[in-house]
Amino acid sequence: MNFKRFILHRLLLSIIVIFGLSIVIFCIARIIPGDPARMALGATATDYALENFREENHLNEVLPVQYVYWIGGVLRGDFGISTMTSRPVSGDIMEFLPATLEVVVLAALFLVVGSIFLGTLAAKHRDSVLDGLIRVFSYAGVAMPGFVLAILLMLLFGYVWPVIPVLGRLSHGITSPPSITGMYTVDSLLSGDFKTFWNAFLHTLVPALALCAGGMFQEARLVRNAMTENMGRDYLAAMKGYGVPNRLIMNKYLLKPSLIPAVSCMGMDIASLMSNAFLIEVIFGWPGISKYGMNGMLAKDLNAISGVIMVFGILFVGINILVDIIVAYLDPRIRLGGGK
């Protein structure tokens, strides 16, 4: 009962957050210097054409009125026309978002599985060479930006040891699968084309690795520290004292309480994978939404900027709710509000 109310509360709160975000985004997009009409139509456009463009896009109205026009469209799923591509922004997002999601989802998967696995391993072999190695990697992960790692990985797999493709979404000569979700790996699986799936998967591998590595090693450290800290707890000694086998104590009674700090941190990291994806997309020639959004900013494409950031915002908030729910599941003290 309490749990349902907790989730409802988070959902209502997130609607307010997204509404606030829409106002901020709308204003910021219009504060960036540059005349959107001039940027869209080019240096040779006539005054008449510019005026016409402004009139069409309600750019002559005061900001609040402009906002009402825009948010009205957004609520109907219409983000307006992109001046870059001359297509509806919603269509552009539908095209570019799946490509990014494909990488981000795999990166998130690596992040979660990798950090728990490595963290547990390091905790089990505390103060060994392996533990030290993971420690070094975690410091390196904090210190090294994702794009440096991306370039290093590219060098490794593109030049030194070319076993995994490092550019684009598919190899030359392989046709893209029929578009169902827009994610090549999923679409090829759905249409039963395993060759394409494998190829698409390999292409996703290195970008995803470059994207998640920093967070993964950091969270592995968090899991490791929580585990070593909890290892001395009386409740584990008690379980051992009652004859419960060590394997069960480790994988159940030690792991669950030790995941709580790492999961909160993972949530933030996974949510920011979306925006961090930009440099990765540029480096790996990945036609994703971050790249689209960044190009939109350079071109002062108001609708594209607002649309992309709204999508990021909604995903960010959504992931945070999900993480809150997972943390509440893991920790009854949060779920039950500490009371009776």
Added chain:
Amino acid sequence: MNKIATAEETILEIKDLKLWYKVYKGYSKVLDGVNLTVRKGEKVGIVGEAGCGKTTTVKSILGIIPEKQYLIPGGEIFYKGKDVLTMSEKQINEIRSGEISMIYQEPSAALNPVFTIGQQMMDVVRFSAQGKGKDKKERKKMVLQAIQDVFIPDPERIFHFYPNQLSGGMKQRICIAMAIMTQRDLMIADEPGTALDVTIQDQVHKTLNSLVEKRNMSLIMITHSLGVARELTDSINVMYAGNVVESAITSEVFKHTLHPYTKGLMEAVPRLAGGGIQSGIYGSIPDYLYPPRGCRFAPRCPRATKECTEKKPELIDVGDRHKAACFHI
């Protein structure tokens, strides 16, 4: 008259147990030759101030001090004639799951905060000697029965509770329930009730006492309070800095107190009848990294002589099951 007179069978015997913790600077030599005997059906008290090695002693019986953290340079722990220190993990697990159970000092620390009472107790039963091979329904019945046995109403509801939904007294009862779920021969209670207020503490002690008597278990009761020990035990072992310094039948300890440390402990008890707090003992427990060479109590002892600082006094028989480790008795 006394149980000890009738039941002479020894169930547990600790002989000259030494245990050192590994710390950054070297070895913290906590246990310095502990001797302890528990007979069948006997209630044995271990009394001493915080940090004297009471908990370490009993934890080493079950082998539940985290590995890599300690070293046992000498000593033996015989349980029913077999040395647990030389047992394989499998053998000692049989003792943990069927012979000895322990109640931990701090109930909030002894229960896992992220699992329900039921989840934890079900796993304990599942791997106990009696619960092995039983199906889930039977095991749940055992758990509910145990919760009822410690006088908690509505066990079915408590079964689904998390530890933080219970009061301190309830948590301590659950800890006791966990320890008495299946038949054991020896119960170790590490200061049950210390974390609770006095009235609840009294209830917990009574619950524990009646269960131990009803099931004919032996009991090792750790406490820092001589009053509690006097009420609940048949014999008392007074520990100081990793040694048992005096051991006798409970009434004997109070009638003919021999060791200066025991005397100090008794004088430190505030009396309601007036006079306030008596002299007590000054100073604190020695640094286990560099313990005194002779008697570890010598630096705080009002009767210490040169001999005390050079030689360690053995725990010697002074008649009528009364032992003490002091040169001046």
